[in-house]
Amino acid sequence: MTSASSPSPSPSPLPAPREVRLRLADPTRDGRTARRIDGAWWPRSDDLAEELTGLLGVLPRAWGRISSVLVHGDTWPDCPAQMVVAGQTVHVGHNDSPSAPHTVCLVAPGRGRYDLLVVPPATAEAEAGRLMERAVTQDA
Template identity: 80%
Template sequence: MTSASSPPPSVPAPSEVRLRIADQPRQGRTARRIDGAWWPRSYDLATELPGLLGGLPAGWGRISSVLVNGDTWPAFPERLVVAGQEVHVGRTDSPTAPHTVCLLAPGRGRWDLLVVPPATDEAEAGRIMERAVTQGV
């Protein structure tokens, strides 16, 4: 298991996480589908997830569960310990959201992040992330 309090050298610090969060939260029936965009450095979820969770806004609360697409993330543990807290990692095979990660915080809500493929070049990743946070797609 991985702990964000003593991350291995390959885990980016929260300040180094390539993450963009939308300025406007979800609202009513016109809810945005995407709350932000994340550009991981690899598809190694055990390595990438602690950095992501450490870089999220404090107002999102403690993330207890993460749902990822099994086709996008080839292997991952069912549970991780991040900053001393256990996080359940679930799998979906939904073809409608192959490049998203769903984050759940009890009593706080659900957030969906678009995942930019790690091999994407920097300019294209920037455009994708900007579009995700401004248009929610």
């Protein structure tokens, strides 16, 4: 499993992010993946505001600035409608599709949509590693 460290703290009303547990699928030549899932994220807690700050801080520059995030309402019932991350407003909405309870959708205007599998925080390390690996290596 690959971990990414967050850049130095930015002016934000949220606490400094911790190490982010994130695996991304290999991009194609145009920077996109040919898969339904672009990666896997294993947050450390159910505190979406804290966890999302860390996640957005370590995404590839090629993905552009994320302006909107869609999370599943059952997984993240207490999410803010918007947050400020690195001085930029990010809109947060609910996607209550029963087919995607463990995903987060990140939207970057002019760049596209990125979908990440969300491994529940309480998942055992070995199982989380397997889930994350499977998410980034399965075929389109």
